[in-house]
Amino acid sequence: MRMVNPDIGRQAWHKQLARYAPYIMVGLLLSIVPGFMPAYLQSIMTKIIIYGILAMGLQLLWGYTGLFSIGHAAYFGAAAYTAAILTVNYGIESFWFAAVAGILVAGLIAAFFGVVALRASRVYFMLITLALGELLYSVALKWRTMTGGSDGLVGIPYPDLGLPWLTMNSGSLYYLVFVAFGIIAFLLYRLVNSPFGHILEGIRENEARMRALGYNTWMHKYIGFVVGGLIAGAGGVLLGYYSGIVVPSHVGIKTSVLAMLMVILGGERSFLGPLLGAVIIVLLEYFTSLYTPQRWPLVLGSVFVLSVMFLRGGITIYLSRLWKRMLLTWKL
């Protein structure tokens, strides 16, 4: 290597900064700006990040492994319900306890559903994840004593972090969620850039070949599935504290579809794509609720149709092309 180009270390440093620059910019933006926003904007930012976490969990399955899971919100909602049930029904005050419990439940459910769903070929996998998600939805709906039925669980307080010097308000909640997102994003980034992540991508491209190369594709898919569920669960736990209420639709297809739309809009192959998708959808929902709240499904459906027909690859494809072109003109 050294004989090829003695300056390669220095160039690589430049190139590396250029490569990570988008992440750095986003990170700075998201950590500094919301500190100065009014409460309702902070609340919107919190919602964006929570759904961004859900969408990133879905993206691990979909964009990286090629597993098209239609019922991903099941783990999101299950974790939300678990944390909420512990907090509201059993009076458990510690955020950490409820959070870990919620994520664990989500992981267990994903572990069980994964066994059932991964036996199936592509088409069946989709249908089965759909049906399993709806199964959980009907559990949430019918188990009134635990989940409050169609009314959901209300009165979830701000999370109690056990830190006496910290008062929870919309601002600190945002930072809690942001820090959680940062940790998850970092771990996920390491995961998808690790050999494991590359194997998942290989499975997405051509599973038969991966098997021929000797990889246990089922196990890799299964682990990916469960991790995706755990990530969704992390988002779900935060959801309860953010919105103060958990309802059955958080488990069902409506939320799953929102996550799917965020992934497509943002670009299923790009790492921060789901977050960008979350930004777009949450903002769109906010503005629609200001002007024509009853037409929101119509708007959502139209965005769906348009992005499937015309935006294959997501917006980040265009953004990254733009970025690369900028880098070229600056000769980085």
Place this chain on the structure above:
Amino acid sequence: MQRILRGGGTGNPPAALGVIYAMETLPLNLLNGISFAMILFLMASGFTLIFGAMGILNMSHGAIYILGGYVGLTVVSHGGNFLLAVLVAAICAGFFGLILEKVFLSRLHGLLNEQVLLTLGIVYILENLFLWIWGPTAKIGTTPDIVSGSVNVGGFIFPMYRLVLIGIGAAVAIGLWWFYEKTRAGAIVRAGIDDKETTVALGINYPLVSTLVFSLGASLCGFAGFVGAPVIAIYYAKSFQVLLLAVIVVVVGGVGSMSGALLGAILIGLIDSLGRAYFPDFTYFIIYLAMIVTLLVKPAGLLGRER
């Protein structure tokens, strides 16, 4: 009977009473099960036809069902008779399917994920349009007078419309079978499923066939929506529920197989009705349970083949 079950102290052990109760109500529940199964079959057959022939998972299938229901009920409420309403519902649904296929799905040829996403988006649009046009109240269909009322069969009283539904379902099943196996058109569809390249090479206009098959599946679905309206109320937010039922039927019976759809429909219909009658607390879960059990035993469905 109710008094005996509720009150105590008659000396009869409860198990025997349960059995007697079951025996008394069994014929009615079986009938409900089979007639529900017929509606399920009509729903699911369109779904599986479209999937089998074109490889498209049409998530808007439930919404098309509801569309047929609304259109038919509107015709009736404006004074049309039942048969006219059925025809209009089927045609409208078929037309909608035609547009859906021609404008959107044909451009996403072969991209399964995109088709799923697109049709999901269509559901949202349709549901909101339903709410806009027909309002938020659920509508139950009324049965035409000649088939309303009950019929006495062998000492049991059955609602006549349920028997009619069974008849309709059987007729459609036979019609589809005849079309599929005995007509040239059906042969073309079968050929397309087995080997598309050769079919096209033989001069068959396959895109036209695809569009027609899709429309047929959609109109079958709209037909089901209106015909089933007296049993399953038409409500704008029900699209996913209907889709889910079709999905469960098809997963249990086997995707892409007509006989699978029929078998799945009968199983799920019976399980659902009997479950509702005898284990009312578990109604919702029993069919999911059936689906999970089927999947653990036979991942491709009972009569399915891996595509």
